[in-house]
Amino acid sequence: QKEVEQNSGPLSVPEGAIASLNCTYSDRVSQSFFWYRQYSGKSPELIMSIYSNGDKEDGRFTAQLNKASQYVSLLIRDSQPSDSATYLCAVTAGNTPLVFGKGTRLSVIA
Amino acid sequence: NAGVTQTPKFQVLKTGQSMTLQCAQDMNHNSMYWYRQDPGMGLRLIYYSASEGTTDKGEVPNGYNVSRLNKREFSLRLESAAPSQTSVYFCASSAFFGTGPDTQYFGPGTRLTVL
Numbered sequence: 001q002k003e004v005e006q007n008s009g010p011l012s013v014p015e016g017a018i019a020s021l022n023c024t025y026s027d028r029v030s031q032s033f034f035w036y037r038q039y040s041g042k043s044p045e046l047i048m049s050i051y052s053n054g055d056k057e058d059g060r061f062t063a064q065l066n067k068a069s070q071y072v073s074l075l076i077r078d079s080q081p082s083d084s085a086t087y088l089c090a091v092t093a094g095n096t097p098l099v100f101g102k103g104t105r106l107s108v109i110a
Numbered sequence: 111n112a113g114v115t116q117t118p119k120f121q122v123l124k125t126g127q128s129m130t131l132q133c134a135q136d137m138n139h140n141s142m143y144w145y146r147q148d149p150g151m152g153l154r155l156i157y158y159s160a161s162e163g164t165t166d167k168g169e170v171p172n173g174y175n176v177s178r179l180n181k182r183e184f185s186l187r188l189e190s191a192a193p194s195q196t197s198v199y200f201c202a203s204s205a206f207f208g209t210g211p212d213t214q215y216f217g218p219g220t221r222l223t224v225l
Contacts (some may be wrong), residue, residue, distance in 0.1 A: 008150070034213070043200055043216040044153070088153065095208045097143070097168060102152035 002027040004091050006101035015110050019076040023089030023101055026070070033065055033072045036088040038103065044088055048074065079108045112136055114217035116201050122223045123191045131186040131220050133201030141207035142184035143214065144168075144176060146197040153200065159184055160207040191224045198222070 003026040013019045021035075032051050036044035050056045050063040050072065062075040072091075076083055086103040117132045135142065143158040145168075155168030157176040165176050173195060175187045184203075188195060198221050202214040 032212070043219050045216070046213055049213060090214075092212075094212075097155050097158055097207075098214060100153040102150065 002091075002096070002099045004089055004099050004101035006087075006089050006104045008102060009105040010107050011104055012107045012109055013079050015079060015081060015108055017079050019079045019083065019106055019108070021074040021076075021087050021089075021104050021106065023072045023074075023091075024070055025072070025089075025091045025099075027091065027093055027099075028070065029093045030067075030070075030091045031094045032092050033063070034090040034098070035061075035063060035072075035074045036090060036100075038086045038088060040085075047087075076106075079106075081108045081110050084108045114201055114203055114215055116199075116217040116220050118220060119218065120221050122225065123188075124225050125192060127191050128187070128189050129191065129222075130188075131199055131201075131222075132183070133185065133217060134183045135201075135203040135215075135217075136182065137203060137205075137215065138181070139203040139205050139215075140181070141204045141212070142178065143202040143204075144174075144184070144186045145200045145202065146170065146195075147200060147219075148197050156186065156199075158207070191222075193224045196222060196224045 035048045038044045048063040060077045064073045088103045089101040090098045114135045144156040145153045159178040201217040204212045204214045
């Protein structure tokens with residue numbers, strides 16, 4: 001059974017701080033990694049995707065991937081109250097469906 | 111360009127009733143998916159269709175059937191609803207399943223309650 005693990009939270013950070021969200025996965029052949037944001041009562045929306053080891057930056061968001069450690073993370077710099085949501089990590093080997101973690105709830109305190 | 115649309119948005123059923131959830135996408139995507147989301151359980155895949163004419167079971171297919179009506183539409187049917195099927199159902203689509211970097215786009219969801 002392929003698993004994706006996330007700390008359920010809530011993770012509380014003050015406004016302006018860096019929020020660090022972590023995800024580990026069990027399938028070593030995983031190739032593609034995604035972070036989705038889901039506001040309460042809404043559908044998931046893609047924030048970042050990453051496919052190779054290292055960092056990928058997009059605005060205030062940075063995704064980090066370490067395939068040797070089977071670990072992917074999302075950093076949110078200058079956190080804003082509007083970033084308060086549940087963040088879902090999703091992983092696929094490419095020829096298999098996405099497997100989602102249960103999500104980490106982030107709360108940014110003004 | 112509406113993206114992925116789902117109907118209905120809300121539904122209440124009695125145990126044993128049947129219903130079909132409808133999903134359509136206008137992004138010319140080949141692959142479509144049905145998920146359910148329950149508190150504390152994350153998104154779980156029910157069925158998916160990698161391409162028109164094919165369907166495959168996901169993690170939790172029992173109690174459900176699907177039909178890929180054409181490239182745009184993918185429906186989910188509950189033949190005899192049970193309280194355990196109370197959930198939020200999301201439909202998603204992607205360009206090409208199985209090609210690695212294949213982003214999924216989600217519909218707004220259907221909130222189903224089975225009494």
